[in-house]
Amino acid sequence: MKTVFEYTKGMNETITSYCPGCTHGIAHRLVMECLEEKGLLDDTIGVAPIGCSINSHRFMDVDMCESAHGRAPAIATAIKRVHPDKFVFTYQGDGDLASIGTCEIVQAAHRGEKFCTFFINNAIYGMTGGQCAPTTLIGQKTTTTIEGRTVAHNGKPIRMSELLATIDGAKYVERVALDSPAHVRQAKKAVMRAIEVQEKKLGFAFVEFLSTCPTNWGLSPVKACEWLRDNMIPYYPLGVIKCPEEVK
Amino acid sequence: MAKKLMKGNEAFAKAAICAGCRYYFGYPITPQSELTEYMSHALFEVGGEFVQAESELAAISMIYGAGLSGGRVLGSSSSPGIALMQEGISFACSTEVPFVMINVSRGGPGVGTIQPGQADYYQATRGGGNGDYHVIVYAPASIQEGVQMVYDAFDTADKFRNPVMILADGMLGQMMEPVELPPMKEPLKEEDIPKVKPWALCGKGVRGHKNVIKSLELKPEALEERINAYWPKFDQMRKELTSYEAYNLEGAEVVFVAYGSTSRIVREAIDLLAKDGIKAGLIRPISLWPYPYDAFDKIGKECKAVISCELSMGQMIDDVKLGAKDRWPVSLIGKVGGMLLTPVEIAEGAKKQLGVK
Structure with missing residues (x-):
């Protein structure tokens, strides 16, 4: 019988700590699947953030370290200096990357660091229990915006991909979503291209994944995917924002 | 070897290179900026890596990143910058990642002044960051002594898998004295890191299983066990490193x-x-x-x-x-x-x- 799908060797055979319906698991699998297909699992060093995915090193079967909140791009910068031919990535959520770690991600992109960042945007702080994030949508209720986020009080949600795409050192920037099989397949292509940008030492590569947080959104897994589709995608448009010729 | 007249900050930097340090990450701050400046060219001359970080928070994270990758790495700053770096120092102690720091201290609190001060004693010796840990701290009285301390500190940091801080002050950083530089050590090659530092991250292919450098323990029993496991090394340091x-x-x-x-x-x-x-x-x-x-x-x-x-x-x-x-x-x-x-x-x-x- 022909095998049509196999669980990637890049993931440990264990149950993740993520809530039912959370799309972290899909993002983890995509990154590991691509690294396996590229034959890079033995030569990869990853940096886990502060947030739910601090535990990602329990599930991804590659060398990994934890980072102080938001500092993963600075850590990856140095790892790549010591091991210039290894594949280096950071995996960060929106509280980590778009709030406390804005300085580190912008400056790493600006230096054109040759690592990849996989950015999980679920429009909320997950691990601490559903507070407003810089990416929280207008009107979205969180534990620190109980009446819903307002422009007057919090400003508009930050679009990290568009912001980073303005920086010359960022060579590849794409936003994808994990709400449907079709989008997941597109997301995998984005991860592959990001890996190739690093393999070719072209500069910084960034993939933003629109993700769900059913627990803190107060929705069922299915409803959470619908909410992502109906609310996040209109504000955070999907697609390649920047891509070098070499990986097209 | 003939003595050379050197500024403290530059002599400390050169001593690190002599000790085989090939990575430096820093952020300009008076009165230690000459150290950063010196490393920016001297490291490239020996095939090392230098990054001027965007902040002390980023600098210490880079130092941690190079340390956990198995690189011999130096960081330096001055009092308010060290205060920012305490986040990463606590993190490195928690994860047992070795590196050497030089604090060319100045007057405080707050932004204070750029003139020499010794009011960093608490933040150096009492652990300015959170949690139970100690940083090994040496205080040189001359540039020559500082040079030797920096030179030896890398081996001490590696032996105990713990950060070492050289607490100099603005006077030692800025003044010039004749110094005899120690001999150049061979730096650790990237391919030798897995042998010398089997805990370091190099990609799991070198050993067949993954290495994880972690600080978080959500189960209190697990964190208690980890702290208890590394705590005896501080008793060992008291026995081996106390000097006056x-x-x-x-x-x-x-x-x-x-x-x-x-x-x-x-x-x-x-x-x-x-x-x-x-x-x-x-x-x-x-x-x-x-x-x-x-x-x-x-x-x-x-x-x-x-x-x-x-x-x-x-x-x-x-x-x-x-x-x-x-x-x-x-x-x-x-x-x-x-x-x-x-x-x-x-x-x-x-x-x-x-x-x-």
């Missing part, structure tokens, strides 16, 4: 305790007091953590007063009291704001304590 210099203690009526550049001013005060027929001695802690409490047992029965001399409102004095164990009255001669003590001030202060006019 005792000067003129025999028959001393007054014993000064001073570290770093201040200890040199105290020596002049001791000479002044000798002219007045007053015998004074000095305990100079060389390691500030672990602190040389045993040095105080060398003080003779003639001693009537122990005086902590520091460029602060009294921080090391806490350790002086722990060492003195109420055997002698302990007092402070301090100066703050970037002002320096003078030999006359110290001598007069001692006479006052002794009740001598």
Whole structure:
């Protein structure tokens, strides 16, 4: 019988700590699947953030370290200096990357660091229990915006991909979503291209994944995917924002 | 080897390169900027890597990143910058990642001043970051001593898998003295890291299973177990690393305790007091953590007063009291704001304590 799908060797055979319906698991699998297909699992060093995915090193079967909140791009910068031919990535959520770690991600992109960042945007702080994030949508209720986020009080949600795409050192920037099989397949292509940008030492590569947080959104897994589709995608448009010729 | 006239900051940087350090990450801050500047060209000349970080928070994270990758790495800053770096220092202690830091300290608190200060004693020796850990802290009194400390600190950091801090001050960083540089060591090659540092992250292919450098333990039992597991190394450090210099203690009526550049001013005060027929001695802690409490047992029965001399409102004095164990009255001669003590001030202060006019 022909095998049509196999669980990637890049993931440990264990149950993740993520809530039912959370799309972290899909993002983890995509990154590991691509690294396996590229034959890079033995030569990869990853940096886990502060947030739910601090535990990602329990599930991804590659060398990994934890980072102080938001500092993963600075850590990856140095790892790549010591091991210039290894594949280096950071995996960060929106509280980590778009709030406390804005300085580190912008400056790493600006230096054109040759690592990849996989950015999980679920429009909320997950691990601490559903507070407003810089990416929280207008009107979205969180534990620190109980009446819903307002422009007057919090400003508009930050679009990290568009912001980073303005920086010359960022060579590849794409936003994808994990709400449907079709989008997941597109997301995998984005991860592959990001890996190739690093393999070719072209500069910084960034993939933003629109993700769900059913627990803190107060929705069922299915409803959470619908909410992502109906609310996040209109504000955070999907697609390649920047891509070098070499990986097209 | 012939001696060379060098500025402290540059000599410390060169000593690190001699010790095989090939990675440096820093952020400009007075009075240590020459160290960063020196590394920016000197490291490239030996095939090393230098990044001027966007902040001290990023710099310490880069230092941690290079350390956990198995690189021999140096960081440096000055007091307010070190305060920002405490996040990463605590993280590195928690994850047992070795590196060497140089703090060319200045007056505080807050932005304070750019002149020399010793008010970083607490943040250096008491763990300015969160949690249970210690940083090994050495205080040089001369540029030559600082050079040797930096040179040796990398092996100490690697041996204990713990950060080491050289607590210099603005005076040592900025002044020039003749120094003899230590011999150049062969740097660790990337391909040798898995052998020498089997815990380091190099990609799992080198060993067949993944390495994880982690700090988080959500289960309290697990964190308790981890802290208990690494805690004995601090007892070992106390046994192996405690060091001090005792000067003129025999028959001393007054014993000064001073570290770093201040200890040199105290020596002049001791000479002044000798002219007045007053015998004074000095305990100079060389390691500030672990602190040389045993040095105080060398003080003779003639001693009537122990005086902590520091460029602060009294921080090391806490350790002086722990060492003195109420055997002698302990007092402070301090100066703050970037002002320096003078030999006359110290001598007069001692006479006052002794009740001598």
